[in-house]
Amino acid sequence: MIPTIVTQKDLRQTHGWSRYLIRTLCKNVSFTLAQRGLRLYSVAELNRAIEAKLAQPRIQEKTHRTLLKTHDQFSGKSNVIQVDFLKKLPPDQKLAMLMREREQLREQGNQLLEKIEVDLAEARQLL
Numbered sequence: 001m002i003p004t005i006v007t008q009k010d011l012r013q014t015h016g017w018s019r020y021l022i023r024t025l026c027k028n029v030s031f032t033l034a035q036r037g038l039r040l041y042s043v044a045e046l047n048r049a050i051e052a053k054l055a056q057p058r059i060q061e062k063t064h065r066t067l068l069k070t071h072d073q074f075s076g077k078s079n080v081i082q083v084d085f086l087k088k089l090p091p092d093q094k095l096a097m098l099m100r101e102r103e104q105l106r107e108q109g110n111q112l113l114e115k116i117e118v119d120l121a122e123a124r125q126l127l
Contacts, residue, residue: 003074005040015070021063025049043074050074 003010008026011017017025029049031039050071054064086094 004043006043006046007038007040009038011070015073016066017070021066025053047071047074 008022011022011026012019025046026039026041026049029041029045031041034040050067053059054067054071059067086097089097
């Protein structure tokens with residue numbers, strides 16, 4: 001699960017950021033104060049700050065690895081390895097499999113649309 005907000009403590013303990021790195025990246029990111037004085041940072045804004053830092057040409061290798069790892073975790077790509085399972089299939093089997101998947105997705109989409117229409121009708125009746 002990808003968090004939507006993080007604290008400086010999370011960045012230090014979970015992601016291995018140094019205090020200096022936290023200070024430099026979080027200084028331009030807006031935060032909200034929560035209970036007990038914790039600063040909560042939006043993951044989306046931190047991701048933008050990380051991308052800006054990674055775009056800088058002069059960055060230490062360790063810092064680059066740390067930021068890249070955190071960026072991947074925040075983007076939901078931390079342990080995902082993309083593999084083409086259809087690569088060894090002949091084109092006609094590949095096409096048939098993709099068409100079956102498309103039909104399954106279409107059926108799921110239609111079921112969701114029907115459920116949404118029912119929920120909307122119930123909501124209109126309540127108004």
